[in-house]
Amino acid sequence: MQYTVGSIAPIFLAPVIAFIINAFFGRKLPRNGDWLAVLSIFVSFVFSARIFGDFVFGQFATDYYIHKTFNWFDLSFGTHIFKVDMGIYIDNMAAIMLLMVSGIAFLIHLFSTWYMDHDSKHGRFFVFLPLFTSAMLGLVLSDNLLSMFMFWEVMGFCSYSLIGIYNEKEKAGDASLKAFMTTRVGDVFLLLGMVAIWMVIGSVSYVDIYSAIAQGKFDGQMVLGISFATFTAICIFLGAMGKSAQFPLHVWLPDAMMGPTPGSALIHAATMVTAGVWLSLRMYPLMVLGDITWFIAVIGAITAFGAATIAMVQTDIKAVLAYSTLSQLGYMMIGVGVGSYNAAFMHVITHAFFKACLFLSAGSIIHSVHEQEMPKLGGLKKYLPYTHFSMMCCTLAIAGIPFFSGFVSKDRILGDALYYGFMSGQNPLLAIVPILGFAGAGLTAFYMFRMMFLTFYGENKMHHDDHGHGHGHKDSHGHEAHGHDIHQEHLDFRSNVPLLILAVFTLGFWFAGNVAGQGFGNMFGAKNEWFKILVEAPKVEKFVERANQPFGSVDSRDTTELPKAQYHHQSGYAGPNPDDHKLHTAHVVGAGLSIVIAFLGVLIAFLMYIRKSIKPLASTFPGITALLKAKYNFDHFYVDVLIKQGLFGLNRFLAWFDMGVYDRFAIDGMATVNRVIFKASKWFDNVVIDAIGVDGTGVAVNLFNLVLRIFQSGKIQFYFIMLVMVLASYIWTLNI
């Protein structure tokens, strides 16, 4: 197969072109150019599908990859090498990811043309949506951290714009700012990690990093008292945490549902949050080298469980889905942490499908009934049969019911986690990972079915109190909300067909190659386990001897040289390593356990909300419910404690210092100093105590204040001074 850049670039460029055209001429185009966006994503999808076909069904060996670079700039002279290459890097993982992103984005675009119809922000929405998608595709295509970081930031900007698209609503503005600022925290660390990597190996390309790891270039380097690899790995993982909304930096994601629902679908499913997981997977060798996988696993477990608990008490459909995303991201991180590379990536893919479908279904509901508070919904099944069907498929998938994709991927992760926590001889405290994981799985089943039952079953409350409530407070639709004659849903290629297509992919056998998923034998033969064959953690050794392909070259490597690896299910676990048996056991146990837990969760939900034989949570445990409703007070902590108490407090203190102390003692600035010194010397003989006690203090405070005032001056010229001084001190200290 001959690959040139021309056959890869359209994946990324088509949405960019759509973005540019829509940004400048969108208003003049019919329908604000939404068809253009859809078309461009379809072009991406076609090109991605070609790559996917070649990598998965074609003759490419398992570890085949395309890597093309061009020189971005080269400022090296003499012995100073300062050279940055940009390029594209496609391996199996990227091929799968590209297809997933472009495919789901295409369906979401298609759905959005229906959902955003007659919306005031229709045009702007279709400016940012293709850009968002293109940034994600570019991120997947990137061969180095730097260009990845650029796309990363573009995505950050796009998510900011999409979340805050109803910028006339204060809440949306706040949410978008929150998303932007919170991810910035992670990005700073990511940048730091990139700079650190650059300092050691002089490149941020993935393959360079892999080969540097293989060659041991990271060994023996220390920074801040910890090993360099650990330092960089932590920095990069913090970046991933910000983007993937892991535990301390998770606060932005639930608020991100302020935007239009398709935008949320894109953020939650295909693009934004998976970028962090993607980065962790790409940098997996570094994480292993830095020995922080246990940290990743713990963070993931906390996120998975914590988010699941919060999701139990949410009443907003989208909020439930948002917290379920958080929870599932936690599972992905658990997967990365416990070494279940394959399953973690598979969970990215499966989750993308069912979460996109869930969000689109929620969008469908909201668009149909203009309500998203679950207590006010109910009995929608007969009005929205297609939505109900697809949402039910996805719920089954996310809950981990066998035969569905979520079961396959999540339970592989959980099986590995079980092994990791109990059988691999790790620190016994790490048993918390599988415990929280399984608990979270049960909760997932519970809250998802709670959502389903409250929304689609029971009696329809919409007919009774039409005027009791206002609009759904999310999307400002053009038409009035009070005429709640819920229209019977018809099959429409823009509104339901995307849902149904996505629902098809919630079946497990697409990914696992057999019907049941792992742990129950291979009914249809292990050769269909394409996912396990194709995706594996990067083997860093093979990157040591590599040659850069120039950007314009045709990919001419002999692709059939290496046979495609075979995955033998039996031999895979029955190898010479005695641990393999334990692993197999763990998987079987884990699978069984999770099925039981999942059905338990469904049962409780059924009893609680259909049969009503168990009292709802709120009445049983009011305290816990309040805590959960407050989302563990994280927002309160960040806003009230960190910002209001900490930052504002510091501000107030400085202001008090400025106004109260400084102005009282030294109104005239330097003149007072002089006067006070003069007085002090004059009165030194007779009023020593007075001088020291009163004026001396004044002088001291004054001088101290002078320093403080300098730092708070707000004068641009002073900042020039500081800039130069800091730069100079930096250079002198580092002794460059």
Next chain:
Amino acid sequence: MNQTVVSYLAQYEFFDSLLALFGGNQGLLTFVIFMIFCLAIVGMCATIGGLGTYAERKISADIQARIGPNRVGPYGILQFLADGVKMMTKEDVMPFSADKFLFYLAPMLALVGVFATLAVLPFSTGFTLSDMNVGIFYLIAISSLVGVSVFLGGYASNSKWSMLGGMRGASQIISYEIPVTISILAITLLAGGMGFGTISAHQRGLPTNWFIFHNPFSFIAFFVYFVGALAETNRAPFDLPEAESELVSGYHTEYTGMRFGFFALAEYIEVFVVCGVGAALFLGGSNLPVDLSFDIIPLQLVEVVIFMTKALLLYYVVIWIRWTFPRLRVDQLMSICWKYLTPIAIFNLVGCAIWVVLFNGKSVAQLLMGGGH
């Protein structure tokens, strides 16, 4: 920065004996040769500038059916010497509220800006003082010093008339620089270079090879250039900065004596320079109408004469225009520049570019005669 008058002379044998005279010090010899030529050119230009004032008065008198200067020398031809002596002996008055530093600096800047342009003026193929690769571009650039000097002269006087004239003058000069530059850009595009040598080499031979006749666009470009050049040198009908009837004398109202003389000198030399540039760019420059296979110094002198003839003919046209057309209003001035000349100049540039691509750079004459060199 390659061809200079020194490198031209160096191909003759007497250069070596000259070099021996200077003890082999090539740098010194270069300097001396340049100095001689520079002084000669300055002398010539000063004379032309002086005669320009005379010619102006005489021609205007002819046009207005008067006699004009007729007392000093035969036909009053020594009038300009008398004027020069008069200026030198006039009292030097400076307004008490003037900015002394800038008051001195302004005429000097004008002189520097105008004189520096003379370095690249192509009097002949060999006697071009310095045929830089960026020749014409350099000329445009350095002559923009005049704009600064006009502004500073007006500012430094601290007189309302001067200030108004200075502001007007500066904005007029910079405005008209744009159509002029773009017209010259079209010629650069046709000639494939900015050096006067390159441009001249493309116009060798019969007048059909001149750039003015190269294609319809360059024909228009010449007139755009000429009008723009008139305005850049503050000549009538664009002499608003020094409009006698409105602004007394514009930016040099407060200048007397020698410094006024320098402003006037700079202005007249600049007119000569833009006429020379027009001749060199559009009218074939110093090229003989026939291609000769040999090159001797007298031939260069013939070329100088050809160049001067063309330049002075343009100079005559400039004076002619001054006494024929009424002065523009200031809003007309601006609209002519920005709404007529600049779009036309851009149109010409685009046309020339397309012409070069379509007809492979051949001129109309070459196309008509089928081929060319």
Next chain:
Amino acid sequence: MFLQVLFLLSATLTIGCGIAVAVTRNLMHSCVFLLGTLIGIAGLYATLGADFVAVTQIMVYVGGIVILMLFAVMLTGGKDFVSRAQNLLGLAPSMGNKWTFALSGLVGVVFILTNVKLLMSVASSLPTKEINNELPSTVNEIGHLLVKDHVLAFELSSVLLLGALVGAAIIARPRKQ
């Protein structure tokens, strides 16, 4: 020999006028001294064989930016204004006094020292190239670079200039009160 003379002249003009820009109180004079500095830098470019850049320097700066600055000084009165706002350290009543100059001088000295330190370390590792006095024309090569290697920057610079034109025209346009 001539090159050295030209270099010395240009360097003197550059540095001398640069100092004058910094210390002259009259803003109009500052602008005129800036003109000297810019012409000096053009001379330095010329000694480096960068004829096109040198002429561009004169064309854009002398013909354009300085005139624009002179206009701006004229339009803002060119006077020293006493700020009503509170100043840094309660110093600096108007445009620069001995305190600010002392402070900036200190900063400048620190900066020079730092840079000299950097230069010392870099200069040793700098490769030296054969310097020839016969320089080919830079114009053609710059032209080729502009249409080949830097064509995007070339086209984008026109957009930048358009943006600057539109933005500045909007800001500066006379408005009806």
Next chain:
Amino acid sequence: MISLTSYLLISLFLFVLGLVVMIARKNIVAILLGIELILNAAALNFVAYSRYVTNNLDGHVFSLFIIVVAAAEAAVGLAIVIRFFQIKESTHIDEATQLRN
């Protein structure tokens, strides 16, 4: 022969002068003058390196673009100054304390 270091020193000195202007003077136009000095110092460095270190004219192109950017910056900067002056009747930099009005 003139060495690279002499150019670098001139450019360094010019940069520092620009810095001094930007720090010490209070008129916004004067600060813009300082910025011009700094930009020129940078452009000079580019050309000097282009002549003495590299074998191509990329440095020239870079300084061309610096000049372009400087022109754009001066145009917009001075427009802002003029507008500022129309509002505040002053060009003192410390008067610039508000983002609106």
Next chain:
Amino acid sequence: MTPTSFDGLMPVVIFMGIAVALFWGGHFASVLLAPSKPSHLKSTPYECGEQPVGSAWSMFNVRFYVVGLIFIIFDVESVLMFPVAAIFRELNDMGQGAYALIIFLSFISVLIEGIAYCWKKGDLDWVKSFQVSHKKRS
């Protein structure tokens, strides 16, 4: 023996030197030759016989600045076009004429956009700019 290529700059410096020398020479000549009887009235700025009121260094119309602004943008654009124009024929001879034309025309088109914008907004009108903008707003 060939002269060094920098010699081409020498006439420029010499001419500038001559200009400065001529200026100061003329100045000193006039100092020597001209009478000097300064008086206050003589050194008053000329205002057709009226007593000048106030300084001339007052604020001017902002239109001057707008003209300068348009000029500088066009100036810089033409500067950038010069090297491209200089090699245009060369490119055409190399068979890249169409490419060069596209590059060149796309650059110029932005220039034209600039002038069209200013034209439309009335920045090119010297006197009428107020009325035009007034009309447009009301």
